[in-house]
Amino acid sequence: MRLSDKIAPSFERIGGVYALPVILMIVALPLVGSLSSWVTLTVAGLAMGMMIFLMASGLSLVFGLMNVLNFGHSAFISFGAFIAASVLTGLSAWVGAHSLGFNLLALFAAIGAASLFGLVAGIVFEYLIIRPVAGDHLRQILITMGALIVSEELVRAIWGDNPITVARPAALNGIFVIGGASIEIYRVFAFCLGLAVFVGLYLVLNRTRIGLLIRAGVENREMVEALGFRIERLFVGVFMLGSALAAMGGAMWAGYQGTITGSLGSEMLILITIVVIIGGLGSIEGSLLGALLVGLLGNYVAFLFPKLSLASNMLLMMAVLLWRPWGLKPAVKS
């Protein structure tokens, strides 16, 4: 704190922690050297960040509202990815058609199916796993960990132990070139979808009565009930939404990766955990920040120092924790 006292005011002036992804992008430019590579990497990083945001936002939101840390969250990512892959395989005629309409239809069907699964499975999960251990963090951590194991084994039992190839819609498969930088259409699509979800979530939380209820419920659940609202229904709704977002993110991720395996869930758990820690638990702004930083840094480092790429997220997390032990933008609780 003492050292940074002089930098702090100007840092806050340029946007505080919100400026970090931009600063990272600017710093990366001279390091990467070539503008076209930088554009490609940046677009990839932003797209990856947005997909991770989709997956992580639910984890963070559910924590903020219910004080529940759901290690089983990534089960929804995994199921979402595999369901989307199955739908895309089933709709292979649409996926392969040279028509943007049919391509998009197939993709939306896949994302829709995954999200729908997230919604439905979210209710079941909340009722069976989360509700019985409400208020007991230790048992929560344990039971959701158990749920993650079970769901991951279920994925393997249903889709097998071998990797599955995901068919990507033809129209989104292409690349367009701007000034020597090649940009994958799918990445632009992923970025836009994630951004739209973020804006929607932000508006709901800050501009609607439901959002007001949610924010009040975060502070004092009992009082919200004494004012006449059934808060557990609200919370179930939020849990379902979070699960659906995770499944949606998983579906997008499946298309992005092209190949998925049964261990997708636990792999992504680590990633979204790091994102949520960096961003600060409980706030969607924090999740977005964390996700963008992880996405961008991951891509830059993979290009600059391939050997370091795996450790880069961990190093980023350590650095953030040293600077702000509660993350960049944690939810404010009274």
Added chain:
Amino acid sequence: MTDTAAERDLPSTAACARPTAGGVALFSVIAVIGLLLLFAPFVFSDVRSTQVAARICVFVVLAASYDLLIGYTGIVSFAHTMFFGMGAYGAAMGLKFGGADWGHLLLGSVGGVLAAAVLAVLIGLLSLRVKALFFAMVTLAAGSVMMVLASQLTSLTGGEDGLVYSTPRLFKPAMKLVTNADGEAARLFGVPLDGRLALYYFVFIVCLVVFVLLARIVRSPLGTVLEAIRENELRAEAIGYRVVAYRTAVFVIAAVAAAVAGVVWAVWLRYTGPDTTLSFDIMIDILLMVVIGGMGTMYGAIIGVVVMSLAQSYLKDLMSAAAGATSGVPILPHLLDPDRWPLWLGLLFILLVLFFPAGIAGTLMKKGSRS
């Protein structure tokens, strides 16, 4: 009033101070297990059973040290296998790159254990000052990165294949501790006094010493401080205990115990790889053992380890039989495939957390206290 209402339903450690009928039964079972482990090479003649006994010894240390964290201090860590692995890899590298002698075993082991301690201090100071949930997440991330490192730094760790090495001569099967007239290893109750026996007792004694130390810690004034921190962190700080320092200390103690268990395991197996030490499956096993045995009961760790180890071999056989029997049914054989063993483990785990949060030892100790 409202805050403590929930806590009042939990078992009280203070109330468990007097022996109950269940407690007596529990300690008899533990005594039997202890005796069986002590005489394992003489009771079970086959190699496989000795292997199980050694594994139980190592995992008792792992589970007990983990219970020190989760049960006594209320710290949830997912990095326990990381420390286990660091001890194992330390010993393995010493023996592999240095040579199969005591000096290099000691060098590697001390190196591994020290590295684990240093890393535990770092993680502890960095993140133990914040919330329990947060710490769980940080250790989860750290543990997984360590696993990635182990599989990537092939030149040091052998990557996915791991390291194979020899142990000091004393532990080699050909070693004769006492020779008889024919120049062969002498037999005691029909068991040859060879390197195998020495190796088993090396494992047993080291594990026993570490376990006894851990058990003494929880009964010492330090143990009460740890429980106080679990119960009411702010008040513990207010009466003069540096909570972060105590938490970090107990995290380091647990890490060192796990690393020592790793050293022993590496020597016993003569092989160290990600699957035998670092894997997340082992982390889950440890968690399950502690939860089955009962959190906050050092002796519960023993019960948990034994139950798990027996169930693991028994249930797998049962599953393959069941999978064969249901081969006509659609998805069922897939669920009953022995490879799907974690599925049932996970289910068992969930049910335990839901219905028996006190575990076997905790539940037993309460039995008979009312009557």
Added chain:
Amino acid sequence: MTAPSIETRDLTIRFGGHAAVNGVSCAFRPGELTVIVGPNGAGKTTWFNLVSGQLTPTEGRILKDGVDITRLSPSARAKAGIGRAFQLTNLFPRLSVLENVRLAVQARHGIGPRAFRPARAYRDIAALARAHLETTRLAALADLPAAALPHGDQRKLEVALLLAMEPDVFMFDEPTAGMSVDEAPVILDLIAGIKKDGRKTILLVEHKMDVVRALADRIVVLHNGELVADGAPDRVMALPIVREIYLGLPPEDEAA
């Protein structure tokens, strides 16, 4: 006149724009019992939290026997001789009554190099703990978990913990809150006993005027985070400004 054992200089803490404690300077001497009064929201408990270390001030300094302790952690301040009993009962619920007190004794006297011996073996520490239970009339309940005690006994245990810390500065935050009429005197007698010792500094946040009158050597009045009066009880209670804010005579802007 003895040197002050505890002193705050320009002590200020702001939450956002709101100064909960604003430039409070005062010093307290051994043998003196000071009651801190003021309407709700005046900053009494916040000032306590600053002195015992639960909060860190935005500005100003805290001195213990002339040594700056502003940046010390709560545990370091406890070791430096500042003991605090809390307004809301704040114990170790699943540990026994004896263990609760033993923890405080142990924090005070240390366990030295004997850390590995079983806790039972520390007869000296256990004996001290039992003595404190006798003083607070809790000895019969020693083996019960703290959570099982009725409210009044939990408050007594709270005080027993404070006694066991053997501090130089005793800070009580409404020690008799929620106690029945027959229980409260036990606590008040204990406080009077500490005062008689003559070497301890006692700070007491209290609302009940009968308690204030019976015990106080001195009254400090806080209002809106600021120190507005400080002095002998009769003199302070007679000050117009105190009558105004504490007894609310002129109904000027109440809310502010």
Added chain:
Amino acid sequence: MSGSILRLDDVHTDIGQYRVLHGVTLDVPEGGVYVLLGRNGAGKTTTLRTIMGLWRARAGAIVFRHRDITALHTADIARLGIAYVPENMGIFGGLTVEENMRLASATSRFDRTRLGRIQDLFPAIRQFWDKPAWSLSGGQKQMLAISRAIIEPRDLILIDEPTKGLAPSIIRAMIEAFREIARDTTILLVEQNFLFASSLGQGVSVIDDGRIVHDGDMAALAADEALQTRLLSLSMAAHQ
């Protein structure tokens, strides 16, 4: 007075393993202020929380306007027209004063005249309208909590020790406010401060050890010092 609005019939409530209420029977008449007196730990708060459904009665019945509400969900009880001002006030500190009020109004829109009356009653509500509620003082938070309870027309308001920790000057202002509020609603007031309670209440019940030990007229109780001493062994000098 037009009959009873709320009746508790032999209500027993446990908190965890502790039996707190051992048969509370209470009859709150419609209109005015009814006081439930008792020393700390007597079961006052538990009684209110049981009425609100925040804690469940193990036995007995709670009847509101001829309707058994014993097993209803808290939110449904609130929707019947019962407001609750808890001991800790239940203010949402992270929300603004306006947002706190908005949550309590049925439609997110305010009845302007009603709001105006409240703001006249409690000027701080107007003054801090768009400020975060955590920045209010204790007394102001109490006023916000009460404002929240009356922003909609309610039949019954349960208020738990509103004077706790407040300076006498604020308490005096509060007495005026409560008289004003009680004109068109019933208040069930839980108190420990006898002076405050006696200046407001018409009817009174005294609770001790989880049982009602006295029912009657406030004026009679106020006049009978021996009865006061017997029933309320508490420090009445607390706020003098």
